[in-house]
Each structure stands twice: as structure tokens, then as C-alpha cells.
Amino acid sequence: MRINYLALRNFRNYIAVDLEFPPGTSVFAGFNGQGKTNLLEGIYYLLHGRSYREGELIRWGERYFHLEGEFALGERNIHIEAYSQGRRKVMKVNGSPVRKLSEYLGTVNAVSFAPDDLTLVKGGPSERRKFLDQHIAQIQPRHIAILNSYNKALQQKNALLKTNLTLRDKQQQISLWNEQLVNFGCKIIANRMELVEPLAQCTAEIYSEISGRRERFGMLYRSLGKNDAREAIALFPSFLQDKQSEEIERRISFLGPHRDDLYFRLGDKPARLYASQGQQRSIVLSLKLAQMRLIKDLKSEYPLLLLDDVLSELDKERQEFLLSFIRTANIQTLLTMTNGEKFPGNSAVFYVEEGKIRRKV
Amino acid sequence: MNFLSYPRPLADLITALSRLPGIGPKTAGRLAFYLLQEPEAAEALAQSIRAAKEEIRQCSLCCNFTDSDPCALCQSDQRDHSLLCVVEQPRDVAALEKTGEYKGLYHVLHGTLSPMEGIGPDQLRIKELLGRLEGVKEVVMAVNPTVEGETTALYLSRLLKPMGILVTRIAHGLPVGGDLEYADEVTIARALEGRRQL
Ligand SMILES: Nc1ncnc2c1ncn2[C@@H]1O[C@H](COP(=O)(O)OP(=O)(O)O)[C@@H](O)[C@H]1O
Numbered sequence: 001m002r003i004n005y006l007a008l009r010n011f012r013n014y015i016a017v018d019l020e021f022p023p024g025t026s027v028f029a030g031f032n033g034q035g036k037t038n039l040l041e042g043i044y045y046l047l048h049g050r051s052y053r054e055g056e057l058i059r060w061g062e063r064y065f066h067l068e069g070e071f072a073l074g075e076r077n078i079h080i081e082a083y084s085q086g087r088r089k090v091m092k093v094n095g096s097p098v099r100k101l102s103e104y105l106g107t108v109n110a111v112s113f114a115p116d117d118l119t120l121v122k123g124g125p126s127e128r129r130k131f132l133d134q135h136i137a138q139i140q141p142r143h144i145a146i147l148n149s150y151n152k153a154l155q156q157k158n159a160l161l162k163t164n165l166t167l168r169d170k171q172q173q174i175s176l177w178n179e180q181l182v183n184f185g186c187k188i189i190a191n192r193m194e195l196v197e198p199l200a201q202c203t204a205e206i207y208s209e210i211s212g213r214r215e216r217f218g219m220l221y222r223s224l225g226k227n228d229a230r231e232a233i234a235l236f237p238s239f240l241q242d243k244q245s246e247e248i249e250r251r252i253s254f255l256g257p258h259r260d261d262l263y264f265r266l267g268d269k270p271a272r273l274y275a276s277q278g279q280q281r282s283i284v285l286s287l288k289l290a291q292m293r294l295i296k297d298l299k300s301e302y303p304l305l306l307l308d309d310v311l312s313e314l315d316k317e318r319q320e321f322l323l324s325f326i327r328t329a330n331i332q333t334l335l336t337m338t339n340g341e342k343f344p345g346n347s348a349v350f351y352v353e354e355g356k357i358r359r360k361v
Numbered sequence: 362m363n364f365l366s367y368p369r370p371l372a373d374l375i376t377a378l379s380r381l382p383g384i385g386p387k388t389a390g391r392l393a394f395y396l397l398q399e400p401e402a403a404e405a406l407a408q409s410i411r412a413a414k415e416e417i418r419q420c421s422l423c424c425n426f427t428d429s430d431p432c433a434l435c436q437s438d439q440r441d442h443s444l445l446c447v448v449e450q451p452r453d454v455a456a457l458e459k460t461g462e463y464k465g466l467y468h469v470l471h472g473t474l475s476p477m478e479g480i481g482p483d484q485l486r487i488k489e490l491l492g493r494l495e496g497v498k499e500v501v502m503a504v505n506p507t508v509e510g511e512t513t514a515l516y517l518s519r520l521l522k523p524m525g526i527l528v529t530r531i532a533h534g535l536p537v538g539g540d541l542e543y544a545d546e547v548t549i550a551r552a553l554e555g556r557r558q559l
């Protein structure tokens with residue numbers, strides 16, 4: 001996928017910026033706090049219908065923001081517009097309003113990579129789950145709606161457990177919410193199981209290349225404490241039933257795919273405990289590149305790549321690996337860097353300064 | 362907007378208006394000033410609110426809003442009294458009636474199960490439903506396709522099925538996660554036709 005054009009109005013620290021993107025790699029260089037991340041955030045917003053960071057999107061003191069982008073997928077041009085209307089946010093694809101985000105997610109694809117992602121290995125299970133679910137959503141957009149429904153049922157069940165209803169009432173009603181949890185939960189597990197396998201395989205191949213075939217990376221999706229997700233799906237209903245009285249007693253639900261984890265291994269050791277800084281970076285880099293390859297296999301085109309401040313986080317060898325991957329595969333890449341860093345060869349350079357962007361001639 | 366500096370009755374009016382669904386503090390302020398500048402409109406509005414509040418009550422059978430009890434629908438001999446359609450809100454009855462396809466009666470729950478909002482079976486018109494099942498052969502669940510709607514339908518079907526009543530669910534021609542109120546008539550009609558057993 002490619003991005004041809006972007007217009008930002010009153011978005012974060014931008015008043016009005018119109019940009020055309022060349023194919024290949026574009027570098028956005030500037031000192032801290034000038035708007036580099038805000039620019040990538042604007043693109044991310046158009047592709048996902050939401051941001052990944054907190055804070056007000058509307059430029060301070062203004063009343064609305066407006067984003068417009070033109071993307072190209074194969075021969076097809078896709079025009080996406082997003083703006084705020086009071087507290088409401090509107091999205092339009094080729095002029096038609098998007099009613100449900102899940103209907104449109106996955107029509108356009110991007111993979112982003114920022115320094116925060118480097119905590120994926122050492123962080124808690126929730127970050128790895130989120131990574132996996134976002135990956136799935138790019139391929140199966142309905143996954144998001146299923147996750148939302150599951151979480152809704154879970155919140156309702158937890159609220160029920162906290163009420164002062166009689167034991168009989170609770171038992172009767174919990175089984176209803178459990179049925180919803182099983183319905184949506186098993187779909188979640190099945191989706192994860194289906195998509196983790198190619199991701200694991202592809203990541204392992206790339207990791208092996210990065211490490212000069214010296215190290216072996218492995219990934220295992222563990223659901224409900226089981227190594228075999230099929231077993232988890234089969235057991236989930238009876239698990240919930242068996243735990244019911246304990247859950248009622250402790251007034252909290254403690255079982256389900258919302259607790260699942262994605263285990264990373266180096267050789268036969270858990271990466272969370274033993275991976276060095278460099279190895280962690282290799283793992284995350286491999287994951288991101290694997291995502292790119294899998295999307296390419298499915299959609300016959302690489303996604304757009306958004307790299308925010310990560311190049312400087314990688315050592316020379318890994319930088320070179322990433323850049324040559326991008327070059328060989330001819331992936332359109334938007335890359336932010338701090339002034340003074342060495343820009344990769346053959347890239348268009350833009351300077352970002354106080355919400356203004358100027359192309360280097 | 363700092364409306365604490367307004368005279369008390371005006372501030373109260375703005376607060377009351379801003380509690381209405383879909384009305385924020387800004388709109389509430391605009392409406393309040395409009396009403397003060399147009400005394401006749403204000404009087405007419407006050408009267409119709411009072412009249413509606415006094416004359417409209419819930420039908421003792423179907424729990425829909427009505428000014429006569431039982432309501433016209435429940436009294437009609439043009440309708441099939443062995444068929445009940447369960448909906449969440451009175452406005453859903455209006456949406457289904459617009460299709461002209463449905464010939465049975467309705468039952469309005471006034472909500473869905475939602476422990477988060479403190480709504481259990483006792484807060485819904487479920488007792489009233491159980492009290493009017495004589496001669497009823499089929500109950501159609503036309504709740505919204507949300508998690509809460511589905512769970513409520515499931516709860517009811519577990520109560521009704523053991524009584525030998527056929528429980529069906531309207532088909533999802535409806536957008537999942539969507540509201541019945543906004544669906545167009547053709548979609549609702551098609552959904553009614555394709556109802557299936559629960
Ligand atoms: N809603 C907003 N209105 C105006 N400025 C904003 C808004 N949100 C963030 N900013 C400003 O944007 C700047 C951060 O930009 P960012 O893109 O994160 O910088 P960087 O170039 O380092 O990536 C900060 O100076 C912040 O004050």
C-alpha cells in the first residue's frame with residue numbers, strides 16, 4: 001500500500017499542512033517536540049479510525065480537526081477523511097461515512113514501529129496480546145468487534161459478581177454471561193490460534209537471518225494455561241462452570257482469553273527472562289518484518305511502514321538489515337529522525353519545525 | 362459556560378435540559394434562552410409535557426406507552442394474540458409497526474439485562490410478560506443484536522421454553538451491534554421473516 005497525499009488541519013500542533021509523498025523512503029527530521037510523531041499519528045488515525053496516544057487531537061484553542069489522505073492499493077485509490085464534529089468523530093472512505101470501524105479496518109494496511117514496541121519482550125502479557133490482536137485485526141477486521149463483545153460480556157459478568165444478589169440469582173445469571181463469554185471467547189482463541197502459526201514461523205525465519213543463523217526464536221500462544229489452543233477451546237465451557245462457585249465467592253472472574261499470553265523463546269529459554277537488550281531488539285524487529293511479509297502474502301502488497309525514532313534504537317547491523325529489507329522489497333516507508341542523525345541513502349528528506357514541514361531540495 | 366452566575370430558575374432549567382439524552386450544556390443553554398424569549402412556545406411545551414406525563418402510562422399488558430389501558434393494539438381483534446414480539450423500548454414498537462408486516466402483539470421490556478447499570482430481571486417488565494402467556498404459542502425476540510440484548514433473549518428463552526412456547530429470534534439482517542431504531546423498514550421486515558428458533 002502507498003500513501004500519496006496527506007492534509008492536516010488543526011491536528012495537534014499543525015495548523016495547515018499539505019504533503020505529497022514520493023515512493024520509497026521519506027525521512028522526517030526535526031528536533032524534539034516539533035511534530036514528527038504527530039504527523040505519523042495523523043496517518044495512523046486515518047488508517048485505524050483512532051489514535052494510539054492520549055491527549056487532545058484538536059489543536060489547542062481550535063474547534064475541530066480535519067484529516068484527509070489519499071492511499072493507493074494496487075490500481076485502486078482510496079480517499080480517507082476524518083474529522084471532529086463537536087465531540088463526535090466522523091470517518092469517510094471515498095466520500096461515504098463509515099458506520100462501524102470494524103467494517104473498514106483492514107481495507108488499508110500499515111505497520112508501525114516505535115521505541116515503545118521494544119518493551120514487547122520484557123513487558124506483561126497484555127502488551128503481547130494487544131500486539132497479536134492488532135495483527136489479527138489487519139487480516140480479519142471482525143476480530144475487533146468480537147473482542148469488544150467479549151469484553152462487554154466480561155464487564156457485565158464482573159459487575160454481576162459484585163452485586164448483592166442472592167446466590168441463586170447470581171448462579172442463574174452468571175451462566176447467561178458465561179454463554180456469551182464462551183461464544184465470543186472461543187472465536188477469539190480460534191482466530192489467535194490460526195494466525196499465530198504463520199506469524200511464529202515467519203518471525204523465526206527472519207530472526208534466524210538477523211542473528212546470522214546462530215540463534216533460534218520460537219513463539220507459542222498459550223490460552224487458558226494450555227499449550228494447545230484446540231484443547232483450550234474444548235475446555236473453556238467446563239472451565240467456566242467448574243470455577244463458578246469460586247468466582248462467586250471471590251466476586252471476580254478469573255478465567256478466559258483476556259488472560260492469554262504469547263510466549264517468546266530463544267533456544268529453549270523464555271525470552272522475557274533472558275533476552276539481552278540486543279536480542280530484544282532483534283525479536284521486535286523480526287516480529288514487525290514478519291507482519292509485513294504476512295500482509296504482503298495475503299494482500300499481495302506490502303503495507304505502509306511507519307518508523308518513529310526507532311532507527312537510532314538499533315545498532316548498525318540491525319539498522320542495515322532493516323534498511324536493506326525496505327529497499328529490496330521496495331516498501332514505502334515514513335521514517336522520523338532527530339536532526340543530526342545520518343539519513344539513509346536514497347531517501348526524500350523533509351524538515352519538521354514547529355508544525356511546519358518543508359521538503360529539502 | 363459558567364451558568365452558576367445565572368438566576369437560580371434559569372440555571373435549574375439549563376441543568377434540567379442538559380440531562381435530556383443528546384443535549385449537551387451548550388444546546389441546553391440555547392434552548393433555555395429561546396424558551397425565555399418565546400413565552401408562548403414555553404407555555405405550550407410545558408403543557409404538553411405535563412399532559413403527556415399525566416395521560417400516558419404503561420399498558421398493563423404489553424407495557425408500551427398508551428393513553429388507554431389496555432392499549433389499542435392489545436385490544437385489537439385484527440391482531441394475532443397467540444404471537445408476542447419482545448422489544449427493548451417503546452420506540453422499537455413504532456419501528457416494527459412501520460413495516461406493516463407483523464400481525465401479532467408486542468411486549469416492551471424497557472431495557473436489557475445490564476448488571477453494570479444495576480438492571481436485573483426485576484428491573485425489566487418480565488413479570489408482566491410471564492403473566493400474559495395464556496394462549497400464546499410463539500414469542501419472537503426482537504431485541505437489539507448487542508451483547509446485552511442477546512443475553513436478555515437467552516434469559517427469556519430459558520424461562521419460556523420449558524412452558525412449551527416456541528421462542529424465535531429475528532434474523533440478523535440487522536447490523537450487529539446496531540440499534541433497531543435506526544434500521545430501515547425493509548431490513549426489519551426481512552429480519553422478521555427470517556426469524557429462527559432459539
Ligand atoms: N492538541 C495539541 N495542540 C497543539 N499542540 C499540541 C497538541 N498536542 C500536542 N501538541 C504539541 O506537539 C508537540 C509534540 O509533537 P511530537 O510530534 O510528539 O514531537 P516530535 O517531533 O518530537 O515527535 C509538543 O510540543 C506538544 O506540545
Ligand SMILES: [Mg+2]
Pocket residue numbers: 036037038308309
Ligand atoms: Mg516523536
Ligand SMILES: [Zn+2]
Pocket residue numbers: 420421422423424425431432433434435
Ligand atoms: Zn398493550
